[in-house]
Amino acid sequence: MAVKVVYDATRGLVQENDTTGAGGFEIKDAILSEGVEGAADPIAATDPATELSLTLGVSLVKTTAAEASGIVSVPNAEASNVGQIKTVIYKAENAAGDTLTVSANGLGAGVTLNDVGDVLMLMWNGSAWNIVGQTA
Amino acid sequence: MVQVIYTKEQGLKQQAGDALISLPEDVVITRPISQTVTGNTVLTLDFGTIHHDQGGGAQADEIDFQNKYIVFKTPAAEPATFYAWFNIDAGVDPFAGVQGAGTGIEVTAVNAAALDAPAKVATALANALSANGDFDDELKAVANNATVEITSRRMGVTSGFISDLSQFTNVTATDDETVLSVTQSYDNSLAEGSHILSGLGVVKVKGALIDDAKDSFVVVKDLPANTNYGVRLIVLSELPQPVNIRTQDLQVTLAQLDTAGDATQLIWNGTAWKAIYRP
Numbered sequence: 001m002a003v004k005v006v007y008d009a010t011r012g013l014v015q016e017n018d019t020t021g022a023g024g025f026e027i028k029d030a031i032l033s034e035g036v037e038g039a040a041d042p043i044a045a046t047d048p049a050t051e052l053s054l055t056l057g058v059s060l061v062k063t064t065a066a067e068a069s070g071i072v073s074v075p076n077a078e079a080s081n082v083g084q085i086k087t088v089i090y091k092a093e094n095a096a097g098d099t100l101t102v103s104a105n106g107l108g109a110g111v112t113l114n115d116v117g118d119v120l121m122l123m124w125n126g127s128a129w130n131i132v133g134q135t136a
Numbered sequence: 137m138v139q140v141i142y143t144k145e146q147g148l149k150q151q152a153g154d155a156l157i158s159l160p161e162d163v164v165i166t167r168p169i170s171q172t173v174t175g176n177t178v179l180t181l182d183f184g185t186i187h188h189d190q191g192g193g194a195q196a197d198e199i200d201f202q203n204k205y206i207v208f209k210t211p212a213a214e215p216a217t218f219y220a221w222f223n224i225d226a227g228v229d230p231f232a233g234v235q236g237a238g239t240g241i242e243v244t245a246v247n248a249a250a251l252d253a254p255a256k257v258a259t260a261l262a263n264a265l266s267a268n269g270d271f272d273d274e275l276k277a278v279a280n281n282a283t284v285e286i287t288s289r290r291m292g293v294t295s296g297f298i299s300d301l302s303q304f305t306n307v308t309a310t311d312d313e314t315v316l317s318v319t320q321s322y323d324n325s326l327a328e329g330s331h332i333l334s335g336l337g338v339v340k341v342k343g344a345l346i347d348d349a350k351d352s353f354v355v356v357k358d359l360p361a362n363t364n365y366g367v368r369l370i371v372l373s374e375l376p377q378p379v380n381i382r383t384q385d386l387q388v389t390l391a392q393l394d395t396a397g398d399a400t401q402l403i404w405n406g407t408a409w410k411a412i413y414r415p
Contacts, residue, residue: 003147015147023144025159026166029336036365058366060406087366089405117405121412133401133412 034058034087042091045070045100052088060091063098074104077124084124085132090116104129167337169372173292173354175326175343177211181284182319183258186304188224188251194311199304201251203227206261207238207300208286210274211293213332218271219300220264224248241268254282273386276346290331291344291352291379294324332357332384333371341381341393342374353380356390356402356409369402369409383409390414 002023004016009029018024034057037043042062043050049071052059063070077084090100090113102120103110106128111120113134121132139153143160159165185197205221217238221230224245231237243264245251251260262279265271265286275297276287288297304318326343333339333356344352359367371391373379378394381402391400391414401413 002144005142005148013148018144021144023163024166025142025163026168027337028168029170031336031359031364031367032165032167033364033367039362039365060365087403089365091406117408117410119403119405119410119412121403133403135403135405135410135412 034085036060038062038091043072045072047071049073049103051075052086054084054086057085058087058089060089061100062090062092063094063100065094068095068098069101070098071101071103071110074102074122074129076105079126081124082126086122086124086129088113088120088122090118092116106130167370169338169340170336171329171334171339173329173331173333173339173341175324175328176291176345176352177288177293177295177297177322177324177327178345179286179288179297180321180323181206181258181261181286181298181301182321183254183282183284184316184319185254185282186316186318187254187257188222188245188248189310190248190252194309196309196311196314197316198310199307199316200310201245201257203230204303205230205300206298206304208271208275208297209299210271211288211290211295211297211331212274216270216274217299218265218268220261222251222260224251239268239270241265241271255279258282258284273350276348276350287346288327289346289350289352291341291354292327292329292331294327296320296322331355333369333381336369338370338372340372340374341379344375344377344379347377351378351380351392351394353382353389355382355384355386358384358409359404362406364404365406367404368412369404370399371402372399 002018002021004018004024006026007013036058037053037056038060042060044064051073061072088102093116100113101110118135120134122129123132140157141149188201189198201222202224205219207219209215220241222243243260251257258279262277262284265277278285331354346352373393380389381391382389390411398415402409403412
């Protein structure tokens with residue numbers, strides 16, 4: 001017997017007995033959202049790089065008049081937090097043609113986002129960030 | 137700070153510590169399939185034995201097609217109206233200058249003989265409908281002997297797309313006696329769900345019927361602007377035929393799923409869905 005946690009829109013968060021013993025954490029018919037930094041005012045990309053939050057899963061970033069090719073960096077996560085996801089969204093630009101570079105351990109020279117709306121998703125493997133996906 | 141720990145033995149427990157939610161190594165966060173979209177609805181227009189008046193006298197299966205029309209409405213959230221009208225040599229658009237009549241699609245026949253058989257009528261109609269790009273974007277028309285089969289490219293819809301067939305319903309033949317009707321029948325037995333993906337977790341699309349340059353499609357519903365940043369949606373597909381995943385405004389094809397096992401992961405950036413992975 002295990003305890004299974006289920007969220008659904010009707011009942012909310014419910015803990016149920018699971019006779020299979022598998023347990024689990026299940027989310028039904030609801031959006032799973034994470035903490036966001038930069039929602040009210042996107043984080044300004046600078047050079048040297050602006051460091052993004054590790055405790056907030058999503059960062060909204062912008063370029064500024066002072067830095068048309070701004071950089072943001074994602075710090076190392078805890079070694080034990082394998083699988084941690086970090087999402088960077090290029091939210092706003094100061095001028096057409098600006099670019100945003102995301103630097104992090106594991107990304108080499110960094111990943112450049114060229115257009116507002118572009119998204120980069122990273123996953124921590126215990127010692128470096130891997131690219132899960134990015135928009136074109 | 138408050139941290140939440142889940143264990144199979146005790147379930148959720150809150151305790152003081154660094155801010156986090158922790159799961160044991162043999163437990164994952166699962167999302168059931170929140171929505172399944174299946175199949176396409178197919179309309180069959182059957183002309184039976186009906187064809188255009190050949191001018192040879194009273195006939196039980198001939199009617200005058202000149203300027204007659206059929207009105208279609210696409211099964212979109214904001215339907216578009218099209219009317220196909222028959223022009224057999226110097227016809228007149230029945231809705232010329234009429235506001236709100238929709239888009240006219242002319243079914244042109246150079247003379248009466250061009251429509252002297254129901255199969256010719258069906259072919260002429262299907263070809264005219266297919267040649268209109270906007271119509272074909274939503275509805276695929278194919279002639280099959282005396283019938284025109286029209287398939288909704290939007291998967292899952294079960295509503296009809298004929299708005300007005302009255303011009304071909306209960307029409308007296310040239311023998312002034314026989315009453316004829318073009319029949320319409322829908323097969324939506326394979327269609328289920330909604331062509332609009334809700335954006336919740338994991339959805340599945342399956343059973344698509346169309347395989348051509350445009351294929352079938354579903355649309356992903358926009359989330360409210362400037363909210364839900366980073367929310368992800370996974371779309372799984374089962375064949376037999378390809379499916380395009382498109383934005384709600386139809387302007388962007390986010391992914392084309394055309395191989396067994398294809399999936400795409402979309403992410404909401406606050407104003408639009410983006411494909412973070414596509415096959």
